Amino acid sequence: VYNLNIGYLYIYYTSYEVILMPEISPQSLEQLVTRIFRAVGASENEAALVARELVTTDRMGIDSHGVLRVPQYVGWVERGQIVPGAPISVVRETPSAAVVDCGHGFGQVSAYKALEIATAKARECSVSCVVTLNCNHVGRAGAYAQRAAEQDLVCLVTVNSPYAGHFVAPWGGREGRLGTNPIAYGVPCDGFPIVGDISTGAIAEGKIKSLMNKAQLLPPDTVLDAQGEITRDPTAFYGPPKGAILPFGGELGHRGYVLGLLVEILGGVLAGNSTDDQTVTGNGICFIAIDPTAFLPLERFKSLVRETVLYLKSSLLAQGYARIFVPGELEFGRSRMVSKIELPPTTWEAIVQVANRLGVTVG
């Protein structure tokens, strides 16, 4: 699902139009995105945090959650769906649990604040569970799991989507009833932390759109058309009438459905939202943070995790594979290697247009 072909500068797009994108370092791109968010009213800290998150995600090769989102976020700020500087407030709380109202602030800013509450509670109480209300798009779920793991906590992160993002059909159904509902987790380890981050849908909606634009076929067993038949035609997803994304798992897709529903319960229902409430916007994020020192000394835990990693990697390889990766390793490796960012031309053009409109100088 990740695009590894990032080693070229001239990018061919539909109808063979050649578009030149300037060579841009991750740092320069981050500064540009920061200035864009500053221009729509974000504080320096907010703007820099959101920019850093989006650019880091691009560096990891996860385009769907990268700077592609900049024009969308700007639009949301302009329409009042994102409220820069919104304070968070805890609306219900016990020593180890909280419902955090994010007041429609930037999703990444809100989610890190909610995570801080979760990690503080886990350190105090060994285990914690924190959910959010009115939280905008949080980006990559694994980012929060990684942060917690870097602070020596085990952390599960689930992210559900509201009605408008219900692209995934329940098993046996043909209409979207759940989001692509990712599950992420972070585990402290000697060396870099383990960061798992998986979607419970068979394909991202953005990926379907991208394949449609390129007139390519969908991967098998990912999408149902409006009649409920498996299709490889991306236009059949958009309709009208609309199709739906299958839960992940192929023949065993009922398992993806089981996991997707768990995410909805944790991130949505536990926060008090009704799944079919069409007025809800943004993501529902749930953090379950666990302090391993409640169970064993930290150094012992991290060293056992390291042993597990080495044991996994000690397996002989399957045909066609060059290496066994631990979750997160590929993304960490990529982000370290990237010295310049190259974006699809539509993404870059949209960012430039937004910058121009806001009077932000590009380059």
Place this chain on the structure above:
Amino acid sequence: VYNLNIGYLYIYYTSYEVILMPEISPQSLEQLVTRIFRAVGASENEAALVARELVTTDRMGIDSHGVLRVPQYVGWVERGQIVPGAPISVVRETPSAAVVDCGHGFGQVSAYKALEIATAKARECSVSCVVTLNCNHVGRAGAYAQRAAEQDLVCLVTVNSPYAGHFVAPWGGREGRLGTNPIAYGVPCDGFPIVGDISTGAIAEGKIKSLMNKAQLLPPDTVLDAQGEITRDPTAFYGPPKGAILPFGGELGHRGYVLGLLVEILGGVLAGNSTDDQTVTGNGICFIAIDPTAFLPLERFKSLVRETVLYLKSSLLAQGYARIFVPGELEFGRSRMVSKIELPPTTWEAIVQVANRLGVTVG
């Protein structure tokens, strides 16, 4: 993965040998199994609990974790791997967390005791996390999730397996490094609770054996042979040299691997076990219990879950499906309908042999 053809009494087996199994009610089977465990030294309570769990699992159609296990458990008791009457002890504890040493008692008995600790802690602290040491085979993970949900708690349950059960290859590898590591969860709901229970491996080892005995092919994308190529020949799994089960997910099997590793971390490493420690026996179970009343009133939570269920079921159906099930619903439905149990002849014969050897009268 479940056998729905339970409506016949005469069962045809390899080489068309016809074996007659007596018609037996779930109650009679439970009593027989109870008497067998009593005969190897279990107390009445222990024996009845384990018998009830195994027969309930058969009633739900999940043969792999049913009375098929009786001869295995009896063997373990005789060899000292299961110690009837073993007390559990809490070896490390905070108000919301515990490591419970099960002292090699019956897995089901131990796991329910550990669950009681987890549920009590969740009621006291809103969230809890309890892991086990020296816990024998716990059977169906969903059973514990269901029990917690019936007590109005949300509960995640993971079960990992020790070295001897490492049938599942890491993604990119061809040697077993993880168990089939199920993830289960229970959610209180108006009506029956939601009980999800999925394996993170593409196929159960018992299913491979059963297909081999029937000289049938494996489902696609489930097993690697010893050379690391996908195979449909069940004998290629057993070798020698041995093959491995793939993580579940087909083309997206790296996601099954991500989940399987999470289960190993929670159930194994958090309890202080090394993943490649060959002296560890039995399962590692991890309970994460959450009291929804820390977040919203219970009746509101249950009614929102019910709304979610109805919303899922309101989807039009996919081609070839007659109904949208909520996780656990199929199994609850089956277990209510079953008025007599019919077992594969090998299973029944093995139980009768064990009973005879122990001087327990059958029927």
